[in-house]
Amino acid sequence: MAGPLTTAPQRVAVVGAGWAGLAAAVELVDAGHAVTLIDMAAQPGGRARSTPSTTLPQQDNGQHILIGAYRDTLAMMRRVGVDPDAVLLRTRLSLRDPQGRGLALGGGPATVAFALGVLRWQDCPWPDRLALLRLALGWRLGGFRCEPDQSVQEFAQGCPPSVYQALLEPLCVAALNTPAPQASAQVMLTVLRDALFGGPGSADLLLPRAPLDALFPRPALAWLMQRGVAWHPRRPVRQLRPAPGAGWQVDDLPPVDQVVLACSATEAARLVHPLAPHWSRQALAIRYQPIATAWIDAPPARWTAPMLRLSDGPAQFAFDLSALGGPPGCFTLVASGAADLAAQGAAAAGQALLAHWQRCFGPDARLRSVRIEKRATFACTPGLARPAARVAPSLWAAGDYVEGPYPATLEGAVRTGRQVALAVAASGAGQVLGMKSPST
Numbered sequence: 117m118a119g120p121l122t123t124a125p126q127r128v129a130v131v132g133a134g135w136a137g138l139a140a141a142v143e144l145v146d147a148g149h150a151v152t153l154i155d156m157a158a159q160p161g162g163r164a165r166s167t168p169s170t171t172l173p174q175q176d177n178g179q180h181i182l183i184g185a186y187r188d189t190l191a192m193m194r195r196v197g198v199d200p201d202a203v204l205l206r207t208r209l210s211l212r213d214p215q216g217r218g219l220a221l222g223g224g225p226a227t228v229a230f231a232l233g234v235l236r237w238q239d240c241p242w243p244d245r246l247a248l249l250r251l252a253l254g255w256r257l258g259g260f261r262c263e264p265d266q267s268v269q270e271f272a273q274g275c276p277p278s279v280y281q282a283l284l285e286p287l288c289v290a291a292l293n294t295p296a297p298q299a300s301a302q303v304m305l306t307v308l309r310d311a312l313f314g315g316p317g318s319a320d321l322l323l324p325r326a327p328l329d330a331l332f333p334r335p336a337l338a339w340l341m342q343r344g345v346a347w348h349p350r351r352p353v354r355q356l357r358p359a360p361g362a363g364w365q366v367d368d369l370p371p372v373d374q375v376v377l378a379c380s381a382t383e384a385a386r387l388v389h390p391l392a393p394h395w396s397r398q399a400l401a402i403r404y405q406p407i408a409t410a411w412i413d414a415p416p417a418r419w420t421a422p423m424l425r426l427s428d429g430p431a432q433f434a435f436d437l438s439a440l441g442g443p444p445g446c447f448t449l450v451a452s453g454a455a456d457l458a459a460q461g462a463a464a465a466g467q468a469l470l471a472h473w474q475r476c477f478g479p480d481a482r483l484r485s486v487r488i489e490k491r492a493t494f495a496c497t498p499g500l501a502r503p504a505a506r507v508a509p510s511l512w513a514a515g516d517y518v519e520g521p522y523p524a525t526l527e528g529a530v531r532t533g534r535q536v537a538l539a540v541a542a543s544g545a546g547q548v549l550g551m552k553s554p555s556t
């Protein structure tokens with residue numbers, strides 16, 4: 117919670133009602149500020165939204181996974197009245213494939229759970245298990261730090277191939293949505309630190325068993341509107357300019373004291389271009405990675421876990437939606453870092469994913485639909501300079517791409533939203549909260 121108001125109430129426009137914008141708005145309202153929330157879409161949620169579909173009552177924009185270490189996201193959900201235990205299925209981290217091969221963790225303190233999981237990893241040769249434990253000890257002793265320009269592949273030199281292929285590579289592409297040869301080892305180490313070696317349960321998988329909308333976006337919007345937030349859906353913001361005197365003019369809306377740009381990096385770059393050229397250039401320099409999700413109908417299966425790791429094909433993970441409150445015999449396949457697949461177009465990508473399914477689980481399957489999000493997340497490459505949260509005085513940016521230790525995730529988005537809201541309050545009081553200034 118932001119705590120009691122220590123500054124004059126600010127009028128704040130939040131542009132973008134994805135998870136970052138919603139988190140910022142909740143924090144701002146709790147601190148007593150007057151918030152206007154604007155989005156070009158009809159509904160909140162951004163990339164983590166659900167929409168009605170022709171084949172399912174509600175279809176998510178793509179299969180999402182949360183983990184126990186998503187501390188701020190889970191806290192935000194609770195703040196707007198959502199019980200995470202009711203909408204998320206919590207399971208221990210399992211990276212097992214359809215044949216039951218792979219690492220699976222048990223319960224207990226994180227380090228103990230990891231060590232026991234490695235020791236019990238039966239299909240991994242003993243020398244490789246011991247090598248992994250030595251590696252993990254090295255990460256820990258090194259403070260989970262490495263050279264900023266190292267890729268995950270370079271960093272993993274010396275890691276046994278079995279461990280690389282069955283653990284580091286799938287974790288990297290799942291968490292960073294960037295293939296290991298191009299992915300930042302430093303960000304990967306941060307994820308490993310917080311997930312595998314955080315508090316108890318931090319590595320747990322939290323799998324949505326309700327549409328993404330119900331996890332946070334809809335309840336957050338209802339919570340905000342009950343508290344007087346002005347909500348403007350279907351309203352693409354076209355222009356941002358300094359208001360006469362002070363503050364900002366967002367299109368033809370009433371002027372505000374501060375603005376939080378929680379829209380995409382590209383849109384934020386466009387809106388601030390003449391005002392903050394360096395920030396704008398940094399935001400425009402970001403590159404993206406696609407994610408493809410295929411929905412498959414197949415005979416109901418009895419899997420050992422709702423999520424299985426796949427290899428030898430474009431998808432890395434398969435999910436049994438019937439174990440997650442979905443219809444029986446409905447599954448998803450997820451291909452992250454899917455630039456090659458996306459380049460083929462949706463129809464060919466769908467067929468490639470269906471063929472991968474059939475190789476893994478048998479021929480009796482039908483492709484229900486496929487969705488390719490070309491700009492699913494930023495490409496989390498080594499040494500990437502991400503734009504700062506402070507764009508200019510009283511102008512802020514929130515979103516998964518904004519400078520921070522995490523890859524593009526719901527947790528990264530929510531954290532920047534919260535931090536920017538706290539900085540808005542502090543800047544209103546003339547304080548500095550440790551947010552970095554841009555060199556415009």
Ligand SMILES: Cc1cc2nc3c(=O)[nH]c(=O)nc-3n(C[C@H](O)[C@H](O)[C@H](O)COP(=O)(O)OP(=O)(O)OC[C@H]3O[C@@H](n4cnc5c(N)ncnc54)[C@H](O)[C@@H]3O)c2cc1C
Nearest residue numbers: 132134135136156162163178180181353379515516525526
């Ligand atoms: C297919 C897929 C799978 C993913 N899987 C996972 C996962 O398993 N786990 C995980 O943690 N993360 C996952 N992610 C990433 C996660 O969805 C994002 O990190 C998160 O949703 C980003 O939120 P955001 O608020 O920063 O941005 P966005 O969600 O992009 O929100 C930006 C909002 O701004 C609005 N907007 C843009 N321009 C304007 C404008 N000019 N005027 C008004 N409004 C505007 C947009 O409509 C949008 O609502 C996945 C993403 C995708 C696409």
